[in-house]
Amino acid sequence: MTTDTDTAADVFEEHRPVLLGVAYRMLGRLADAEDVVQDAWLRWSAADRASVREPRGYLVRVTTRLAVDRLRQIKSRGETYVGPWLPEPYVTHYTDHAGTEPDAAERAVLADSVSLALLVVLESLSPLERAVFVLREAFGYPYAEIAAMLDRGEAAVRQLAGRARKHVEERRPRYDVDPARRRDLTERFLTAAAGGDLEGLMSLLAPDVRLVGDSGGKARAPLRVLESADKVGRFILGATRKGGVSGASLRFLEVNGAPAVLILSGGEPDAVFQVEVAEGLIQVVHIIRNPDKLRSLAAV
Incomplete structure (x- = not known):
């Protein structure tokens, strides 16, 4: 026998991917986003659902308000993060509820809206x-x-949108979003690093390339952004010699809408590596090593 609770759960699960997408883009932290979605479920299960004409709109509204409250709490705590901060890596697979892939234009929008840079x-x-x-x-x-x-x-709301859009447009860098090109450069980069080929590595890097390493002070990574091809290239080779790429297993996957590499040590997630590309060269290297941000990748 189907109960009202079963029906409520079915409706909620249908919309869960959208709710998680909203919460993650709001918070940049997958664990916080999942907590918000769970709170939304509690609100939904206790609601007078007979009066809800449009469940998706209702659930997005509840999730958004909960995410705003969570974000305010995070900002009010004024916590100091050790070293550069990057979002928690989010494995992305874009399909609609019918299980079909969106077209190329829709996929580009989705990928851009969840990119690390944005x-x-x-x-x-x-x-x-x-x-x-x-x-x-x-x-x-x-x-x-x-x-x-x-x-x-x-x-x-229109004023808020205008301010936000202007702020983002002024600060968001523009990169090549072609996944094939990014994967090709990633593979060549890793091959050069594993082979200790500094010259080959340097040929792939823009002169003013930046390396952003997020460790939260809980793993080895630069505590400031490295800038210039020489500094980034030498750091990567030094890290590789100390047991980086050459001493680990690698797995390609899609993270935040773009190709990335999950680096495993002893079978456990050790780092996520992703590059940003423009004009055929690597402009930014992102390395996420904070173990708190890698837990969700253990089952990938």
Whole structure:
């Protein structure tokens, strides 16, 4: 016999991927996003669902408000992060509810909206600006619906959207999003690093390349951003000699909408490696080593 609780769970599970997508883009932390979605489920299971005409809109509204509250709490704590900060890596597989792949244009939008580069920029927005930007730019909600979700006037929401978009456009770098090109450069980079080929490595790096290593002070990684091909190349070779790429197993996967490499040591996640590419050269190297951010990848 199907119960009301079963029906509520089925409806919620249908929309869970969208809710997690909203919460993750809002928070940049998968564990926090999952907590928010779980709280949304508790609200949904206790709600008067007979009065809800559009479950998806209701659930997105609840999730967004919970994420705004969580983001405000995080910012109010004023926690100091050790070293550069990057979002928690999020393994992405874009399919709709029918199990079909979106077209190339839709996929590019989805990938861009969850990229590491964009999420870093979104960290500097206010919670409300971030909510409006995510709902408008990533999910295409009309201003009127966003206003209702956030209990704000439509004019105020348009102002928030304008400020957020201007801020993002001024700070977001533009990179090549062709996954085949990024994977090719990633493979060549790793081959050169494993072979100790500094000259080959340098030929793949832009002169002003940056290496951003996120360890949270809990693993070995630079505590500041490294800049220049020479510094980045020599650091990578030094890390490889100390048991990096050559002493680990590698697994390609899609992280935050782009090719990445999961580096495993002893079968456990040790780092996520991803590059940003423009004009045929690597512009940024992202390395995530904070063990707290790698736990979700243990089962990948």
